[in-house]
Amino acid sequence: MTHSHSETVHSPDEMTQRAYELLKESGFKLTKKRRELIDIFSNDQRYFKATEIHERLSADRPTMSYNTTYRNLYDFAEIGILEMTEYNQEQMFKVSCFPNTHHHHFICTQCGKVIPIHACPMDQVESDLSGAEIQSHRFEVFGLCPQCAQAG
């Protein structure tokens, strides 16, 4: 086990604590199901499909129902516990990077792992967009991570 990209990989405990704080700040209750959900994301800081999450939660323990899973995933994304994006025609979820400095991601389309990208294109675009009201931007690079590229 090497620690590549250790700059953005935090310990499960750190991520879990951060998630609990965000729940509290936003007035959500900390339930057993939510703890299980947060555990999955904290222990594997990559992108998951909603169905993958639901399967994991159903594996050994009593199932978390689909609607509760979805409700929590989307709620968590809204309050900043999770990052959400879409690729391979699927909605994907990952625990938010922490600390939350602005950055972008390379995302492995096979395993969901991310590699941080420090360049941000926004400083070069303002000139093209005078008069427009910028709300958000998205910059993502997709491909195979070094591990998946070797395996394939």
Next chain:
Amino acid sequence: MTHSHSETVHSPDEMTQRAYELLKESGFKLTKKRRELIDIFSNDQRYFKATEIHERLSADRPTMSYNTTYRNLYDFAEIGILEMTEYNQEQMFKVSCFPNTHHHHFICTQCGKVIPIHACPMDQVESDLSGAEIQSHRFEVFGLCPQCAQAG
């Protein structure tokens, strides 16, 4: 009517001809329904929802069925007649930019209009991604276009 961003707005005829060529090259037949579909996109070079397209096709003429609409939208995206992206939790479609030089877009989240962005961040990211196999990238800026910003 001013011609802002005229560099990427081509005449409906140009877009239509280009679409017909792409259909032919890819072995698809040019049907009446497909011509209607292409007309909509050529005459309004912005992003549309699939449902919006379907409604337009159903407005005065005999309806194009949903499955034919979807089949064609996704087929057209695959052969390069359309560009496809996702925002506001919806799959959106727009006629491809022509000529097809590499660039990115500001997209108005209200009306679907686009403004080209000429900067591409990819030249700055390679160093972060050694060992990875890059397949694609996505860079999009969202907000309100000058017209929608003023109206709102």
Next chain:
DNA sequence: CTCTTTGCAAAACATTTGCATGCCT
């Protein structure tokens, strides 16, 4: 004790598929 969260079931919605008929080339 109160209010949120959860489960269940069903609804809503978007997309896909199989198959018979119809239309381009």
Next chain:
DNA sequence: AGGCATGCAAATGTTTTGCAAAGAG
């Protein structure tokens, strides 16, 4: 004529909703 395109209807898959019961603070 032959093969792709289309419509219909139904299946699929994902996300949402309403409501009663259970759990957290």
